[in-house]
Amino acid sequence: MVGPIYIIAVALGIAFFMGLFGKSLKNLSEWAMLAGLGFMTYVSGQWLLEFMSNNRAVETIFTAGFKPPYSINLQMGSIEAFFTFIINVVGFLGAMYLFKDLKKTGPNAMMVYLVFIMSLNVVVMTRDMFNLFVFLEVGSIATAGLILLTKSGEALQAGMKYLIATGIISGVLLIGIIFAYYFSGSLNIDDLLAANMGASKTTVIAVFLIYVSIILELKPFPANGWGIDVYTAANPGIGALVSAATASAGFYVLYKLLPLGGAEWLNYIAVIGGITFVGSNLMGTKQDRPNRLLGYSSIGQIGLLMMILGLSDILGEKMMIIAFGILISHYAAKAGLFWLSGLIQAKDIKGWAALRKSPFLLFLFGTFVFALIGFPPFPSFFGKWELITTLAANGQWAWMVTILAGSFIEGIYLFRWLGYAIKLDHEDLPDFKIEWNKIFPIWIMAIVLYAVGVYVTPMVEGGMFINYLPLMFVLFLFAIDFLPVYIKNTISIGGIIWYMFHIYPVLEGDLLRLIFAGIFLVGGVLTLMAGYSKKGTRKGFYPMAMMMFAGLIGIIEASTLIEFFFSWELMTAGSYFLIIRGKRSMPHGYSYMLFSIGGAYAILFGFALAFASNFDTSLAALGSINLLPTLAYTLLAVGFMTKTASLGLHIWLPGAHGEAESDVSPMVSAILLKAGVFGLMILFLYMDRTSVGATNLLYVLGWVGALTTLMGNMSAAFQEDAKRLLAYSSVAQLGYILFAISIMSQLGWLAGFTYTINHFMFKAILFLVVGGIVAKLGTHYMYEMGGMIKKMPFSFIAVLVSIIVIGGIPPLSGFAGKWLFYNAVIEKGWYFQGAIIFFAGIIAFLYLFKLIHSIFLGQLKDNHRNIKEISAWILVPSYILIIGIMIFSAFPQYILQPIGDMLAPYFSTETLVWEGTKATTSLGYWDGTTIMIVVATAFLLLLAWLLALSSKTKKIEQFNIVFAAERPFRPETTHVSYNIYAGYKKALGFLITPLVTAFWESMSNLVLEFANWLRRIYGGSMQNYAIHVVLFIVVFYLIALGGL
Amino acid sequence: MEYIIISTGFALMLLGLWGILSQKNLIKIILGFTIFNTGINIVMVSIGYVRGKAAPILDVIKPSEAASKIVDPIPQALVLTAIVIGLGVTALMLVYVLKLHREKNSLDINSFKDLKW
Amino acid sequence: MIKKILIIGVLAVVGLIFFDLFNAYQGNESLSKTANYYAENGASQVGAANLVTAIVVTYRGLDTLGEVTILFLTAAIISFILKFREEDFMPNRSVRVTSELLDSAAQVIVPVIFMVGVYIFMNGHLTPGGGFQGGAVIASGVLLMIMANPNFGVSHKVIAVVESISGIAFVLIGVLGIVLAGGFLDNTLLPLGKLGDLFSAGVIPVIYTFVGLKVGAELSNIIGTISHVQNEKN
């Protein structure tokens, strides 16, 4: 084992030695620097390994041959080993990254760099207060120097601001230290911690001064303008170091000094951290300079970590894993992002679209963004999970809200940014050089994120059950992403089919899960089949699609809360990437993501309450929530409803589904939405239905469902865009399902299931076929289509069958849903909601007619004369689904009877009775098979009747009828299908005034304007920043000690 | 006596802070820092003062009776370090100001507001 | 104006903090625990008559190393910020002629100043003073030379070599402490000798010599670089 002191000795030795290199040896210095950093990494790494593998005692390093407190001592324990290791790693990688910049500036810069990293090591290891101060100063001065690696006026100003602010802070720290010495007679940190200075009114002032300066070093909001400027102006390589290394070291210092003042100081630290986390992220929302944005984000993350420290007595032993998860994610992601920023060198986040020139870099960018927000499988996911559940277990609601709100705000700008990178036009952007020494460190950081994520999984309670098998498959698909579509498609389908066989025995006997697994997996296979119609390699599609399916099936398989949430987030991430692939889907993918994150946090909150109620990690915990049960149920319902796009939370759906690629739309619409339904079902089955809160919630949800349906159908009727029409139709259908299961009776749930299964089938058909047509015709607008029945008869039949199902027209299975609805509504007594539902059901005919008429009937357009039927790969899955619809229609009892039996134990009375093919309730009866037979027979007879009578029918051509005047300026305005329901709109259009959209828009404007107003405090004057620092000290003093 | 000195130290710190926070000329701000640091140093030294004792140099004082005859040497040692650090920072600031002056031909602190929000 | 009032208000509260500190300060009647230990054992353990030096160089030797590093850092940063290059140096630029008095005085005094500086750091373990003070005195000599002759070129090569060698020597002595004695920067590498002698106090005089040289070199370096800044090409 190499002693930790050699970190200092070697770093300084090499730094001093560099001065000796003459011109001839000048080229040696950069290698000497790398060797030094490598050595430091090695030393800390071997200690880390030692502590991880052996349970050895903390190593203390004495200097000068005397024992503390009479001499300075350093300490190397497992935590110090970890911190020095991550600092040295980022130091080493950062040096690689900055290799050319450092070389250009000369050996002096390398000395500074080396000393900088060394000083952070000492800051972590030292157990002497004044020594800490000295090396903090070394670090500050080195930073002030490294800022000037960028030779710009901005960097100069930022450096000056930094010097002024740290000058004041270090003065305060020094006064604090000397008085701490005066009170305790020692400078050794362990002695100071033991002195209990926080207890006495006279000595507490020293504690205050030390805390305030350490906190200020961590750049608390709002006294952090100087810090943000450094991030903005410095070379991104330096930004990475400040963000990853300095902040980690500073965090550890605060951790080290945490016992200095006693418990009450923890609250202050937590509050300051919380304000910083929220405030900093809030201001990030208006930012469009990449480095500055990263600065805001960094400071926010450190605020979160500060807050975690402040809450350490609440978090108890969980504190370590939480802080670890969040710190390591911040560390790796922020370093990676800064480095990426340096590569691209864009002045505006819109310039990051240039990343698309290298898909791998885009992948890295996505990795970092998702890691920062806390998506699985990154460590921050587990950190946040533990954080929220532990807080809930201690009843810390306010903190939970703060954390989730801050995280959400962070999502606002990070996903806007990611969206820009994925979607904005990048043709005109300047090219950037890809140098291996700059790419390599970024890759390492990404790998760190994945590896550590998998590493920490089993450390979280319940985490060991998480199934990484599907994720391995995703990874494999990434690896073979260069292959052509048909190979990857076959592999993906094969994977899903294999999984079906794998999962069937697991789920056998659990019909609820089996049905949803069927929808997800069979649906997956069928929608993927359409992928054979695509050419080329379709980069990135398959891993993301499989990630979504992995999440979906994970939700089904989940037996614990964390498994469920893990899979939920996985599904969200995968679907986000699928949705945003569409040509014009950037804003929609963005709003999808925001609603999803908001929903996920609501779910997280609810799960945390469930967990905290009985400390039960299994899903069954939802059944025994005794902490704020009503709130928990509501949050969970709202969370799931963001996916089902219920009224108020629906505004993302039409765009997201409408603009997605033709085979993605059916995936996200027919399949993905059912995840929300599954969540709601699980929630409703587990929750205590008899409680007042649950009853009220269900009542409200019933109304929400009904109004969603009305709004969805009516909006669909006024759409001109075929896919948006279908998207609004999905909103409405999910409204039916929400309404049905809110009834909470066997009939209601049967209706819900019928709708779920039907919607899966007909929406998959419609989106596949219409999507195919839209792609083929090259227009979304129905008034630009027409007469396709002649060109695409198979598509027409598929669509016709689907709309008969949607309309609920007997004899097809849609009627089963309507019938069950009538019975359930009257039995439950929800007459008015029911009336709205039925009213909405009839409005559905408006859009159904518009859809089928405008596309298939009417006049064939001249430019579509040579169009052929859509690809067989789209039709085959559609027709398989049609067969499914026919079976379900003719023999509903085979599906509905078992479901009814399954539901019976959950509901008090069994209200649907089957006698053969006939279903009876207390109200009415229905015999699907007979209806089918009667209708089919009668229809055939009537057809024969007509055929017999009209033997000499003559077919006429399109232009046998002519009606036209002059062609107007906007031809579509005279198209019959354009605004076809003008009269209806005039009468009832007011019902769908986009109030919800207006609400969310004004909300977001409010937030952005507030952020804009708030960030005025960063007016740029260095003196004002100095005033902020002093003001921070003063206010903190007045609150903490001045009795305010 | 030590009370007067420590008060002087605090007063100098306040004076320095006033300079830092209110002066417009960058050089004057640096002077403010110097005064501020001097104040800190005076406070530190006075912390180590023991009433009626001599400097901690054992030329006349015998090592055996040192404990009862000298003032606290630790703050003095710390001040030594602090002074050097202050010197380093001041030098760096001066160089920064030199460069800033080249940049805008001005020493007014308010002419350097390029970075904001 | 509002800002001024704000600042006064803020400083008033800062004054309040200082008042708290002042109230907490009761003066000292005796040494603190740590200081008492140094007073009782410093002479025997370290062998330096100047206890401050004993603390600075030995007990808190790591601080001193950091301190040296700060000066080193500052010098390095300044030279790369100011982009000093030998070839930019223009010896014959027009400057105001220095007065005869200064010129002559400098020639007389500078060697004396250097002598005093060396004396101060050599005797750092015995008398008030030490490496930093001595180094500063030497640098003041250099400053005087530059004042007297603005075209005086400080040789960066020489300075760099002095700086590096003394720095490496400091670190090496520290490491030797681990190898040969009780730990990093252990003083007992060399015999302690008799208290009060020039050759006593173990490696303190050696370290202080190197520190003195290093500080002198670094400060001269800073002064020299700044003086050359007028040559910098914008």
Add this chain to the structure above:
Amino acid sequence: MDYSITKFLWTLLGLFIVTNWGMLMSSTMRRIGARVSGRIGIPWYQPWVDLVKLYSLRTQLTHGTMFYIGPVFRLMGGVGMFLFLPMVFGNPIWSNYSFSGDLVLILYFQFFGMLGMALGAGEGGQPYSAIGISRGLSQFTTIEVPMTLAVISIAIQYHTLSISEIVAAQQGGITTWTLWTNPLATAAAMLSLLGAFGHSPFNLVKAPNEIPIGPPTEFHGTFLGVLRTNSAILHVAEAALFMNLFFGGATSWFELIIKTFLIYFWSVFVGTVFPRFRIEQSVRWFLKVPTIIGILAIIIFL
């Protein structure tokens, strides 16, 4: 559940009766309308003459498959409604295939014919037919609101959705009719009926003046014959539905004929008195008074 051939033949006979009664009823109504406006009107046998003429036309023109099948769908709508509706109470022979489903089935089977009509006419490519359909659908959505409320109301009242059971509950003289026991539901439904029959003021769909009889214009010959057949069946079936729900049903064909005539007459009566609404007016109209009545019909049961 009787799938026998005898049952089938009896049902066919019923269909024949209903068709002829429907034609007679429509010619009678047209005569009444003519007399009100001071004309003589058509002879009572005119519908039979028209039908024979249409079915015997030599040539038919078709625009495509959907155009061809559309009328079949339309006729299936009428026939199906007849098939699923018990016509004469207490006689299993005339209850047709009503064991397949209850009132909900009837309500939703209406759409079957509408859809076929809409699609068939749509394939013709004539924008006027699409306009007519769009108007018809728009109007239909709100026509159904008071109807749905009335249905819910009587379902609450009788606690059944089975038409036979609803009729059975009304077999105690005129005072047990829904008309008396639940006048609000009846009122709402009867107002809705005005729209369903599509006479003035709710006949903009066919718009006899500006677009000579709307979507059916596209059709001719056999196709139009099929449509005419359907409208005869449909009118009787719809009237019979209202009769069953609100007016005590019928225990004999004679009672059925009287009651359906009166129910049909109600819409003709209103039609000859009131002028036509524009589409947004009619859409709103159904959401005002009839809907309020329908809501009241439910509220009284709460």
